Amino acid sequence: MELNRLYIDELEELIKEYGEQSYRATQLFAFLHSQKRGDIENSNLPKSLKTKLQENCTLRKIKILEEFQSQKDETKKLLFELDDLNIVEGVLMKYKHGYSQCISTQVGCRMGCVFCASTKEGLIRNLTASEMLSQIYEVENKYGIIVSNVILMGSGEPLDNYDEVLRFLKILHHEKGKNLSYRNMTISTCGISDKIYELADENLPITLAISLHTTNNISRDSLMPINKRYNLESIIESCKYYSDKTKSRITFEYTLIHGENDLDKNAYELKELLKGLKSHINLIPLNPIEEYSGKKPNQKDIKNFMKKLEALSLNVTIRRELGSDINAACGQLRRDYKRGGSNEFCCSNKSGVC
Incomplete structure (x- = not known):
């Protein structure tokens, strides 16, 4: 039983099994998720309950293995080590409005996007909810x-x-834990349509970001193999459903690859694709990895493509590049660390932020 992945009602059932009053579950939940602690022995729970929890339950823990600090801004790129010695990555970014943290949800990835380093070794395993939560708690602490x-x-x-x-x-989100608004959470996905429908039916106003990266099925099939199962039409339909259900705008992440997806026809196809959908386009200059030959466009080409989209009345921004002197996007940092590399990392593009 993994204590720090349990809902509060699940903790209540567990506490009752141990013959304790249900309010102890609220105390334990707050200790784990509001105080962000894992040292049960130092909690204010009864000694008998602490003993039972320690004997019968586990606490998933992670630690910050390495930190890479930008000298240009306050961005930190982080490696986290899990209990089983697997490694995942994250980024901490400081803005005027506060801190944003990018976290990992899996060790590796099986989506196979050609320009992404995270997927090159395939999927190793999923993270548990507690391992995702711990990435945030470790950083805050x-x-x-x-x-x-x-x-x-x-x-x-x-x-x-x-x-x-x-x-x-x-x-x-729970009020007895971190109590973070759903509107302050963003899920980035390459477009698993059936799960987008499921998430919409939860009716949680979470920001949905789609890793789009191109404007037609032929080119997307070659860049992102998942498109052969969930094509652009199915993704857009699920996004419309999500937007209507949650009353939210969909973000489309678009990695610009010189001469491939930054042409006039791409602008017009993008306009047609997003017709009738409340959307925002986030342009991301490609940062190449060694396994992919695509080229990064220059600043002039990036701005020209942005102007083409604006001329078509599309909402668009160019992603702000933070921590540019510690080029280490998700996937590449972990791989170079495992190879015994230095801090001079090259950068990949997993969906845009990291």
């Missing part, structure tokens, strides 16, 4: 901060780990 926005955009495909991700989101 170490740096003495409060993370106000959480982005599931690190290594892994969140909707491929749907049940644990949903559990993570609900615990993160």
Whole structure:
């Protein structure tokens, strides 16, 4: 029984089995998720209950293995070590409105996007809800901060780990825990349509970000193999359903690859694709990895493509590049660390933030 992944009602059932009053579950939940602690022996629970919990339950723990600090801004790129010695990545970003943290949901990824380092070794395993929560708690505890926005955009495909991700989101939102608003949470997905419908039916106003990256099925099939199962039409239909259900705008992440998806025809196809959908486009200049030959566009080309989209009345921004002197997007940092590399990392693009 993994204590720090349980809902409060599940803790109540457990506490009752141990012959204790149900309010002890609220105390335990707050200790784990509001105080962000795991040292049960130092909690204010009765000694007999602490003994039973320690004998029969586990606490998933992670630790910050390495920190890479930008000298240009306050961005930190982090490696986390899990109980089984697997490694995942994250990014802590400081904005005027507060801190945003990008977290991982899987060790590796099985989506196979050609420009993403996270997927090159395949999927190793899913993270549990407690391991996702611990990424945030460890950062808040170490740096003495409060993370106000959480982005599931690190290594892994969140909707491929749907049940644990949903559990993570609900615990993160609970008023006895961190009490983070759903509107301050973002899920980035390559477009698993059936799970987008499921998430919409939860009716949680979480920001949905789609890793789009191109404008027609032929080119997307070659960039993102998942498109052969969930094509653009199915993704857009699920996004419309999600937007209508949650009354929210959908973000579309679009990695610009010089000469491939930054042409006039792409702008017009994008306009047609997003017709009737409340949307925002986030342009992301490609940062190449060694296994992919695509080229990064220059600043002039990036701005020109943005102007083309604006001329078509599309809402668009260029992603702000934070921590540019510690180029280490999700996937590449972990791989280089395992290879015994230095801090001079090259950068990949898992959906755009990390």
